[in-house]
Amino acid sequence: MTLRLHNTLTGTKDVFEPLEPGHVGMYTCGPTVWNFAHVGNLRAFLFYDLLRRQLSANGYRITHVMNLTDIDDRILDQAMHAGTTISEYVKPFVTAFFEDMRALRAQPAEHYPKATEHIPEMLAMISTLLERGNAYVADGDVYYRIASFPRYGALSHLDRAGLKAGARVSTDKYEKEDVSDFALWKKAQLGDEELGAAWDAPFGRGRPGWHIECSAMSKHYLGDTFDIHCGGVDLMFPHHENEIAQSEAANGKPFVRVWLHSEHLAEPSGEKMSKSAGGFITLRDLIAAGHDPLAVRFFLIANAHYRSRIRLSTEALHAAAEQVRRLREFADRVRRSQPAANEDDALVSHIVEIRAAYSEALDDDLNLPQGIGLVFELVREANAALDNNRVGTEGRRGLLNLIDEVDAHLDVMGGEEPGLADEVERLIAEREAARQAKDFARADLIREGLKQRGIALEDSRDGVRWRRVSHG
RNA sequence: GGCGACGUAGCCAAGUGGCAAGGCAGAGGUCUGCAAAACCUCCAUCCCCAGUUCGAUUCUGGGCGUCGCCUCCA
Incomplete structure (x- = not known):
């Protein structure tokens, strides 16, 4: 058994060997709990699940960390409109996330850290980056100085010249040394206090940028260097690129050995599913439309390879x-x-x-x-x-x-059918009696009645079997 | 504009330098009181054009088409 994984860093399928024999540390980018997860998000999460399961099949013990991003611009906006705090606003979506995962039979991760519960770790890392000259303060905000990290772009294979050419200009409201520099810490804005979205920091009260949470939390749970980091392809740049820059500059060590990225789920139209495109289908939507969560699971992991x-x-x-x-x-x-x-x-x-x-x-x-x-x-x-x-x-x-x-x-074949309910058993016996008496009209009536209730009968050589079927 | 993927039957999809997996849908059949399930049979010169090769769907070049990323994104 030799597990080979496609490493985005090398662009090839490499034989997987963990840092520590028999144990794998993996960090997977989880949901931003500003809303229900859409099916595209779920595809990525089930890809993590598949990887986990194959690592288990290969005998590895796993420490899997999946973060919950519970602070970000969308959450702030939504909480403000709802007139509540971010922690209150986020609660139902956290619950929904775990419900979805359970319905889809994803194996639980070992840790589900929330960004807002790891502010101290983030502050420590930002401080280190400032000390080392990899970050700078500008008008209360803290930015990462990309020019200080020459390897920037190695993961996504984008060169810095290309970035600049494509960068949006003039929409920046802050003083940055370089348009590509990204925020580690954002100065508290009007209203942030009411939302519960501001923390004290040596460089001024505010809230963390998005990328720093993954660097800080992965370090906390998995160490400076760990085996596997996963996410959807859209996180490759800039998110994962930024994580590498932050972690390697702060820790002075290699960050992640193997990067895995799952491809997008497209809408029926063929376009990427995202909020901006309007299409935003959740597991709830699919269930309401009569789809079985296990069919959704099968479709997402078994219908096509994770990189297509x-x-x-x-x-x-x-x-x-x-x-x-x-x-x-x-x-x-x-x-x-x-x-x-x-x-x-x-x-x-x-x-x-x-x-x-x-x-x-x-x-x-x-x-x-x-x-x-x-x-x-x-x-x-x-x-x-x-x-x-x-x-x-x-x-x-x-x-x-x-x-x-x-x-x-x-994980779709287990879960034994519940034992024959007495009533179903009684009806089957009744139907058998009718069949013996060649009263097929009555036999068919019973079978049809059960079908209406979602139970299908099958006459086989070994006797009558029944199973649950979807209606319609 | 820069970088990158993909194009295999009605639909989804795996794959390989040597007669193209599998599933769904469809057609016919076996079994069955009728069904269902199961089984059997049928259903593809792998987008186009060159090149390399004894041989290309697979490698190389060009074209056409679809899509992604280029700082909201799984």
């Missing part, structure tokens, strides 16, 4: 739902099957091959879509073998192992 753009569409979500349904059916079928007397040796060895190929695909920069393709190939073959009683003890065990290994990433 995907487009949200009803068709794609429906296809994902069908795939989830098929996998669940298969897993249930294998679990409740009895080992046959006959063993299909070709199938047994094919299962071994597929298991190996699956794990290899995941080790190859988390290629879950490829892995899933292999799995479906085997699902068909195994279903046929089950039809013909050719799955013996060994084959069944192999399939169960494969299901577990795949579900270690997908």
Whole structure:
């Protein structure tokens, strides 16, 4: 098992080796809790989840830190309009974030630090940067001096000349040495006190800039140098570039060994999903439209590779739902099957091959879509073998192992159906009696009645089965 | 303008210098009281043009198209 990950820093797939054997420290850029997370945000968060799960599959112990940005311009604006403080304003969205993560079955991180709870760490880092000449105070604000960090731009492969050419000018309200310099600390503005958005600092009362929180909090939880840092591609520049500049200048050590960036989710139109474009679809919206959160999960992590753009569409979500349904059916079928007397040796060895190929695909920069393709190939073959009683003890065990290994990433096949409710069982028995008596009209009536309530019946050789289905 | 991605069947999508995974949708069939599920069969000269090569969807160059980043952004 050799895990290879595409490192934005090198631009290549590199064999992953953690700083400390057997342990991975990873920092992932979390939500700004100014609103509900949209599906594009969720894609990034589920990408972190997939990475986490594959690291676990490779036997690593993980310290995963995901920040919650609970102070930023949008939050200030919204809190002001709502006439409340930022900490009050943010609460429901923090709750919603964790609800979404749970609904999507994302494994929890070890730490979810909030920016406002780590102001001292930020102040310490800003002070160091000032001492070292990497930052300067201008009219109460503190800026990072990009000219002091020659490696700036190494991550996003942008050169400074290019930055200047594209930089917006004249909209800057502050005195900066260079248009590219970014704020570490912003002087308190009128109204900030009422919003609860101002803190004391050696360089004057104010609030932190956006980028410093990730540098300060990752250092606090993971140290000066750690293994993995993730985010969406749009954070590569300037956010991650700025983090590198801050952390390496302040700590005098390399910051992050492997940078991973997930691609955007596009709207149905093909354009990037963002608030400015108007399209802003949340998990709640999708659920309200009748989509299963697990179908959303499958679509976001298994439909396409994390570094390729995907487009949200009803068709794609429906296809994902069908795939989830098929996998669940298969897993249930294998679990409740009895080992046959006959063993299909070709199938047994094919299962071994597929298991190996699956794990290899995941080790190859988390290629879950490829892995899933292999799995479906085997699902068909195994279903046929089950039809013909050719799955013996060994084959069944192999399939169960494969299901577990795949579900270690997908997490859509577990969660046993609740036991047969008495009423459903009674109705099934009633219908069976009707069928025995060839009263098919009555049998169909019962089946239709259950379907109306979201329960589908299937007559199989092994008896009647029921399962929950979505309405309509 | 600068930098960078992508273009594979009706839709989504993986992939490789050597007869193009998988899923959805569709068509026909097996099984079934009818369904459902499952299985079987069918459904692609990989955007265009050159070049390299015994051989290119895969490499190189050019073109067309779509999209992203260039300090709100996952």
